Amino acid sequence: MARTALVRSRAFSLIELVIVVVIIGIIAAIAVPRLSRGAEGAADSSVAANLAVLRNAIEMFKTEHGGTLPTEADIVAQLTQFTDDAGAVSATRTTTHIYGPYLRVVPPLPVGTRKGSAGIAAADGVGIGWLYDEATGTITANTGTLRDARNVLYSSY
Numbered sequence: 001m002a003r004t005a006l007v008r009s010r011a012f013s014l015i016e017l018v019i020v021v022v023i024i025g026i027i028a029a030i031a032v033p034r035l036s037r038g039a040e041g042a043a044d045s046s047v048a049a050n051l052a053v054l055r056n057a058i059e060m061f062k063t064e065h066g067g068t069l070p071t072e073a074d075i076v077a078q079l080t081q082f083t084d085d086a087g088a089v090s091a092t093r094t095t096t097h098i099y100g101p102y103l104r105v106v107p108p109l110p111v112g113t114r115k116g117s118a119g120i121a122a123a124d125g126v127g128i129g130w131l132y133d134e135a136t137g138t139i140t141a142n143t144g145t146l147r148d149a150r151n152v153l154y155s156s157y
Contacts, residue, residue, distance in 0.1 A: 043111045044148040047141050050107040051157050054079075054120075054130060054139050057102035061087075062137060064099045072122045072134040079103045106130070111154060112143040131155075 057079045061070050065087055070078040077089040082097040084090070090097035106118040109129030117129035124131070124142055132139045143154035 046110040069137040112146045
């Protein structure tokens with residue numbers, strides 16, 4: 001009988017469990033909004049990085065082709081395949097098609113209603129993720145009036 005008096009209960013009380021649940025709830029209330037803002041920031045960074053890659057490829061094309069920019073009609077092929085001095089495209093390197101490719105693939109747009117689209121054109125359309133101005137060589141995200149986490153238009157990146 002003396003033995004049973006020495007045995008103590010080692011379980012948690014209901015109050016201890018409630019305190020732990022409340023603490024976890026407070027931590028979650030603080031952490032969840034911060035995590036969601038981090039995802040928005042990642043999308044913003046992805047748009048900026050993809051535009052940097054595209055602009056660099058256009059600039060390299062322009063440099064190797066004597067100041068001539070890729071044409072709007074053939075920009076995807078001109079950036080992802082081999083080209084000659086005049087910008088004509090070939091799937092393989094030849095003695096005349098010695099330039100490029102400048103990209104393996106055109107990166108897809110990571111945000112907006114055209115998310116996942118990798119097409120490049122002068123105007124919006126199905127599958128068009130990037131808008132290109134052949135006259136100036138500028139390329140922008142095809143996001144319309146969509147704004148980033150800092151309230152800046154993606155199309156102004």
